[in-house]
Amino acid sequence: MRAQNSILSRQISLAFISPSAVLIALFLIYPFFSIFFMSFTNQSLTGATALNPQYVGFQNYLDLFDFKTWMNRGEFGSSLLLTAQFVIGSALIGQAGLGLLIALAFRNQKGFLRQLVFTLAIVAWIIPEVVIAFAWFAFLDPFNGTLNNILGALGLPQPDWVLDYPMLSIIFFNTWRGTAFSMLLFSSALGSIPPSYLETAEVIGASTWQKLRDILFPLLRTTIATDLILITLWTFNTFSPFLLTGGGPNYRTELISIYTYRTGLQFFQFGKGSAIAVIVMLINLVLASIYLFISRRRRVA
Amino acid sequence: MKQSALMRIGISALAILLAIFFLAPLLWFVFAPFDTTPSLTVKLPESLTLDNFNLVLDNDTAMRSLFINSPIISGGVMLLVAFASALAAYGLSRGSLPGRSAITYVLILFSSVVTGTASMVPIFVLIYNLGLFNTFQGVILTMAGGALPTSIFIMQDFVDGMPKSFEEAAMVSGASPLQIFRDVALPVLRPGIMVVAILAFVGAWGSFLTPLILIRNPAMRPAAIAFYQFYGDEGNPNIPAIAAYALLYTLPVLLLYLLINWRYGFRFFGGVKQ
Numbered sequence: 001m002r003a004q005n006s007i008l009s010r011q012i013s014l015a016f017i018s019p020s021a022v023l024i025a026l027f028l029i030y031p032f033f034s035i036f037f038m039s040f041t042n043q044s045l046t047g048a049t050a051l052n053p054q055y056v057g058f059q060n061y062l063d064l065f066d067f068k069t070w071m072n073r074g075e076f077g078s079s080l081l082l083t084a085q086f087v088i089g090s091a092l093i094g095q096a097g098l099g100l101l102i103a104l105a106f107r108n109q110k111g112f113l114r115q116l117v118f119t120l121a122i123v124a125w126i127i128p129e130v131v132i133a134f135a136w137f138a139f140l141d142p143f144n145g146t147l148n149n150i151l152g153a154l155g156l157p158q159p160d161w162v163l164d165y166p167m168l169s170i171i172f173f174n175t176w177r178g179t180a181f182s183m184l185l186f187s188s189a190l191g192s193i194p195p196s197y198l199e200t201a202e203v204i205g206a207s208t209w210q211k212l213r214d215i216l217f218p219l220l221r222t223t224i225a226t227d228l229i230l231i232t233l234w235t236f237n238t239f240s241p242f243l244l245t246g247g248g249p250n251y252r253t254e255l256i257s258i259y260t261y262r263t264g265l266q267f268f269q270f271g272k273g274s275a276i277a278v279i280v281m282l283i284n285l286v287l288a289s290i291y292l293f294i295s296r297r298r299r300v301a
Numbered sequence: 302m303k304q305s306a307l308m309r310i311g312i313s314a315l316a317i318l319l320a321i322f323f324l325a326p327l328l329w330f331v332f333a334p335f336d337t338t339p340s341l342t343v344k345l346p347e348s349l350t351l352d353n354f355n356l357v358l359d360n361d362t363a364m365r366s367l368f369i370n371s372p373i374i375s376g377g378v379m380l381l382v383a384f385a386s387a388l389a390a391y392g393l394s395r396g397s398l399p400g401r402s403a404i405t406y407v408l409i410l411f412s413s414v415v416t417g418t419a420s421m422v423p424i425f426v427l428i429y430n431l432g433l434f435n436t437f438q439g440v441i442l443t444m445a446g447g448a449l450p451t452s453i454f455i456m457q458d459f460v461d462g463m464p465k466s467f468e469e470a471a472m473v474s475g476a477s478p479l480q481i482f483r484d485v486a487l488p489v490l491r492p493g494i495m496v497v498a499i500l501a502f503v504g505a506w507g508s509f510l511t512p513l514i515l516i517r518n519p520a521m522r523p524a525a526i527a528f529y530q531f532y533g534d535e536g537n538p539n540i541p542a543i544a545a546y547a548l549l550y551t552l553p554v555l556l557l558y559l560l561i562n563w564r565y566g567f568r569f570f571g572g573v574k575q
Contacts, residue, residue: 006395006396006397007395007396007465007468007469007472007478007481008391008392008395008396008397008478009396009397009478010396010397010398012392012396012478013392013393013395013396013397013398014392014396014398015392016388016389016391016392016396016478016482017388017389017392017393017396017398019384019385019388019389020385020386020388020389020449020453021389023381023385023442023445023446023449024408024411024446024449024450026427026442026446027424027427027442027443027445027446027447028408028411028412028415028446028447028450029411029415030423030427031415031420031423031424031427032411032414032415032423034423034426034427035419035422035423038422038423038426043426045429101315102319105312105315105316106312106316109312113312113313113316113317113320114316116316116320117316117319117320117323120319120320120323120324120327121319121323122558123323123327123555124323124326124327126503126554126555126558127327127507127551127554127555128506128507128509128525128550128551128554129507129509129525130507130509130525130528130529131330131528131547131550131551132326134528134538134543134547135326135327135329135330135547136326138326138329138341139325139326139329141341144340144341144342145341145342146325146326146328146329146342146343147325149342149343150325176322176323176326233413237416237417237418237419238417239417239418239509239510243509257417257418257419258418260417260418260419260422261418261421264418264421264422264425265418265421265422265425265514270422270426273422274422274423276419277418277419277420277422277423280417280419281414281415281419281420284413284414284416284419285410285414287413288409288410288413288414289410291413292406292409292410296406
């Protein structure tokens, strides 16, 4: 028996970890803490406040939460509300709903049609976002776009989607883009449920709805919770809709990610931009903590 | 389990509707690049051509972005992430540090929290102050830092699955830790390194936000940003060029995913998407 059961001594293992540790400290941990400090200053890119930013206390936060104006178009509160609509519409209803529907419908299928649907959904998920954004720009074009061509052939009205229904457009865009994740997660979870559970239910004459409610949903509960948290986190932070609408028309699709970009990175108001980023990251922190709590508990169980 | 004919027809109809839903926005990219007169409308080309590709090949900035800048950035991220995550996962798995699973969880937590445009505000200031604005290094280091926690998490699965006996034998015969890592562990870990490397490459290749903010010099922009020069100034996109460029730019991503799918299957790696 050897006394030592690890191959690397403590110093050597620290040396192995150090390249990653430096990068992570610099580009993940430092930004997280520096942003709290920056949010209490009036730092900017150019001008007198670039080199010598001043401490302004809670001024940036007071600007964001100025309840007289914050619900105006292009302001913080309105942006949060739009983001909530976007997350509920495209992630919780769109991606999770459609992903669950596909996973359930093709649960026992093997053939060509299942393969086709899965492949297309995955392709939509992996193609680079700038390409996808142009694909949707072409798809939604009021005169030549595929969508309106189809609607026209069916004798239906053909609106200018991005101008008339901007929020609906980015909700469909993001549902289309991200459904693959929920679909794959749910179908792998469904695949791990023993078929005997459902066969027993069938023998005693349970209806499809009863099987869903009493067998599948309880078994899928953790998977569904995991999925909802992760896609909420990603959708809350996604910047892709900017590539389709630029946040417009008239700020009607200015999600919180786009509002942060405009304030902090286009107008270079780092102080105010940091204050927005602090709030966004605190929301991220809550969501990510719930996710880790669920997944740790599952590992233990 | 018996399925009624009605059920089967219903599922087939649903499959066709879903296929149309996912395919319709993509169809344009299948035909337009080879069409002599491409427009925004999806149509079978009246006559096939490769002229659209010549249009792109003649554009020096676009070519530079696609064949030099994007490969440098994505290749750099790939090498850095593969190298650093393999070392770190090995160090965490084979070392005697306490609380290793806690460390991994905290790192995953940070990478989920410090993300998107919110993280770009402090990162822009940091990169600017480090003198790395408008450099490839700045973009590569930023992307690598963001990708590392997930990559270490994935690598740990591979390291934990490797038997210790060979390493112990090498240690008994007097090999140094670095030699053990290089000559014994690395060959066994190659599949894991491949997965991590491909995910890092694909992530960097498609990334738009980070280079948009950290590189302003048009000659250094990756393809994701160069794509926009074909949009034109006043909503007058150069459609033949966009169609051809989009296809060239997307091809490596599709091929790498096919490779990963064929070699390793589509796995979830702890439910974390890169």
